[in-house]
Structures are given as C-alpha cells and as structure tokens.
Amino acid sequence: MSSMVEGTDLWKIYKLDEVEVPALRGVTLALDRGDFMALTGPSGCGKSTLLHLLGCLDKPTRGNVRFEGQDVSRLGDRKLTQIRAEAVGFIFQTFHLLPALTVRDNVVLQLRLAGIGRSERSRMAEEALGTVGLEHRLRHRPQQLSGGERQRVAIARAIAKKPKLLLADEPTGNLDSKMGAEVAEILKRLHRDGQTILMVTHDPGLASQAASVVKLRDGLIDGAKPSP
C-alpha cells in the first residue's frame, strides 16, 4: 500500500515567552491508505501536535509532511485550507459544531467548503447523518443534542465529503462509556468500508480497536531517539 500521509523527521517547537518547548522531536511516521492507526501516550507527549501536522492544520518547525506524495510542509495558507476542505475530515474531542447552524447545516457547510455542488449537498449531508443514525435530528441545533449525538454529528460532518483522511482527536474523550462505544463502533465500520483513519486517544480500549497503535513519549515515538 502507498502512504496516504507521511511525516519525516517532524519537529514542532513552541515558543513560550523566550523559552522553547519542543512538542515533537523528530518523529517519522507513515499512514497507509485504508489504515486505522491509533496514537497513544501520556498528556503532553505530542499526539495532537502530530495529528495537526499530518492534517495540514499546522506546519512543522522542521521536517516535512507529504500528503498523497505532495510535500505540504511549506504550502501557503490557501493551499492548506483547500486540502483540509477537500481531503481531510476532522473529529474533535469537544465536537466543535457551529451552534448557529442546525445539524444538517453543519454538515452542509462542510460540503460547501469542500466544493460540493448545491444540489448534492443536502442529499450527501442526510446520507452521512443517516450513517451515524441521526436522520431524525436534522433540524435540531447542536445544543439540543446529547454529547454522543453531537459527536455523531461531528463524525457525519467529517465523513460526508468522503475525505481521503479522517483525523480523530480523542473522539470519545468527552463521552460516557456507552456513547464512547457507539462512536468506536462507527469508526470501526468506517475503517471496514475503506476509510483511512488516524486517531489520537488516551483510551487503551479504543486504541485496541485500531489496526495499528503508535505510542508517543516526550515528543518521540516510544523507543526512538531524537534526531540530531
């Protein structure tokens, strides 16, 4: 299998006042098409930072990211935005739905940003919401839903455009175990259908659902040494 996304010698250093804090210290990681990988590790080990770099949300301080073979590490904001809009789906721990929009409109907006034609948007949004069992909640607003339902809306938003890469950052972190299990089940189903997924989680149970698990520690893949 060819790599969907590949990070090579990724460094990310944050500056807090005058102090440099390395979040990643030379991580090299590749995610193949159709893969379902879990990134685990203690808080502050750099999981989310790595996810953001591979999802074109941020740029590495050093190293490079190749997305479908294209080096995206030095692309400008417009190109990165376009890649995120068209090819990457995001699921966040705290859902990040837009409260001014209905469930359906949250999904439709994502489709609009992805460049899907007006006539297709409603159908695709309803199909995605049907996939996560929320076809009866189309006109509700996020604040009228339970946590589990909100996360399912976020999943529907992420998958509606049929992204090449689905990124999930602690997708069950704000849910109870029952809701978390439902979300895990949806992710497994998406993987079975061929979706490439990279997931950050603290939860060993959820991580075990993934096809592969990569453990990070102190900005490095566990056991690796920092690059010079």
Place this chain on the structure above:
Amino acid sequence: MFDLAWKNMWQHKLRTILTLIGIAVGLELVILLTAILDFTERSMDDELAKYSGAGQFFVTSKPLSGSSGQEFPPINNTLREDDADRIVVAVRDRVDESRTTPVLFRELAGPPFPNAPSEALAVGLHHDKVRAFVGDEARLDPDGYPAGDARLEHGLPEFSGPEAKEVILGDVAAGVFDDPNVGSQITVAGQMLLVVGRIRGEDEFDRVASNPILMPLRTAQEIFQQPASVSALLVTARQPGAVSQLAEEIRAQVSDVAVITEAEIAQSLNDALGGQRTFFNIINWTVYAVAAIVVAIVMIMAVAERTREIGTLRAIGASQALVLGTIVAEAVIIGLLGGLISIPVAFLLDSLVGFGLREVVEVASLAQVVLLATFLSGAAAFLPAWRATKITPVEALRYE
C-alpha cells in the same frame, strides 16, 4: 457568507436587537436633522428664486457698523417712510409701482428651529399690493374657508382700505392663531383684526406666502407704534434683468441705505445656513461615528466570543476570505437593518413632536442615511474581521 452571517446574528438575538435599536435611534436623529436641513435649504432656495425671478429687492437702513451682515428679511431695520417714498420717486420710470411697497415687519412667533422662517411674521404693506410680497404662486388656503365658499373661486383677497383693521393669514401663521376662518377676528398687539383672507404657498417650502400676517401698512404702523417708519422698501424692477443696475443707481442716489438684492439675500441666507449646516453635520457625523464604534465593539466582542467557532471554520476548510466576508457581512446587515429601522422610528418620533417629516424629508436623504450606515458599519467591522482571519485553527481550537 450572508446566510452564515444572518444565522450568527439570529443565534445572538438579544445582542443583535440591542445593537439594531442603538443604531436606529442614532440614525433617527440623523434623519430628523437632515430633514430640517433639507427643508431649510429648499425653502431658502424657493425664497431666493422668488425674488430673483420677480426682479425684486429690498432697500433698507444700513446695518450697524460691526454687524456681521445684512439680516434677511430685514425685520429689525428701520427706514423713514418719506425716504422710501423719495427712492420710489427717484427711480419711478424703472420700477413696477404696482409691486413696489414699503413694508413693516414684526415677528410675532419665532422660528421652530434655527434658520427656519418665523412662524408668524406681521407684514404691513400698501393695502393693494399683497401680490408684491407673496408672489404669483400664492393661492387661497381652502382650510380657512367654509366648504364650497364662493370666494375660493376668486383671486387673492384684498384689504378694504389703507387703514382697514384687517389681516390676511398665511397657513403656517394661521396655525399660531388656532386656524381662524375667514370672517373671524384675531388679536395682534392688543388690536382686534378681521381675517379677510387665508393664503398659502405653492408648496410647503414656500416660506414667503405661508408665514405672513399681512395687514395694511397704516394699521401695522399704528398697532406696532411705529408711525412714519417702515422696515424696508420692497422694490420690483420693471425688467428683472436690470436689478443690479437699478440697485447701483439707488445706492448712488441715496446715501445711508442698504440695497439687498438677490446676491445679498443669497449671501445672508447662506451665512445663516452655513453655521447650522456645520453644526448639524457635526452631530450627524458624530452619530455615524458612534454607530460605527458600536458596530466595531460588537464585532470585536463577537470575534472574541466566536474564536473557537472561527477556528473550527478554518480547520474544516473555510478560507480567510470567507471568515472575513462573514464578519463584514454581519456588520453590513446590522448597518442596513439599523438604517431601515431608523426610518419608521423617525416618523414615529415625528408624529409625537409634529415637525412634519413626511412632507419635507427627501427620499434621497433617507437613502443616503441607510447607505452610509451600511457602508460605515461594514468598514467598522473590517479590523475585527481581519484580525479574525489571523486566528490560527490550532490555537483557536485550544481556546477556552
């Protein structure tokens, strides 16, 4: 982007409504002030055109030294009546005597706002020269006559004689006396006077025919205790184009008089209006500035409040242009709605104070208020919107 902006506004209904009310109340003041200015300018233009077209001018005493200019109409000037007669004799062959008359002015009710005409201006003139003062466009005011009154079929009313205790009322002046009908009596300076006619101007901007209380000169001199003197001599040139030449001749022949021609009237009116225009414009632009600042504050708050949402939008693929456009669009909608709402608010307030906004306001002025509010509102949101585009998705998603 307008649909998203609209939904964001709807999401924060209370804030949106309060902002709209604040802007509408401010703009309502702009509408009223602009209408007053429009009204004043148009009525002054009408007055100027009337004197210009008729070839008329005033001769009166010179302003006191140190005075800033010639007052118009020359209410507070004094000219000896025999001097007025001498002037007429001197230029008799070039003036239309049927429309040349000494006039005595007395203000009985002041203007409702600065630079507006007096609401009731007593005007004493030769009893058979009403047209000389009110012009050809003046007509009978049907409000002052019983329905179907035969007198409405005739021309302007006349006084019965040079010492008749009679008045002809302009429609605005009549309002000051509780709208007396023709045949009623009113009291002016303690003297009972019979209303023999009610007139009005061509339109609501005709301040010359709407505001006078016309009476024979002798009657005016008697009741205002000013025998043998007048305020000015109203002169009508036989040839309207020869006014300047005639004015120069009078200046040369009679010392110690001022000739107020169209040019001086225009100067006087513009001087008077200049201060008002500046003052009103300062208020108007202050209101616009406050409205823009309110919008800017609201949008800064909105951006701060929605940092995570903006980060989410950016994360899922919204361009910087879309973020900027959505926030500016929200401000544009607020400005547009605020401007539109201010119009009925202005009319509502006007119905309480009775200025008569509906009659005098110009559609172009209303459109200008709405468009300026919309533009300034959008411009005020530009800075917060631009700052919003600088929000990085990763930082915004961490923002609590």
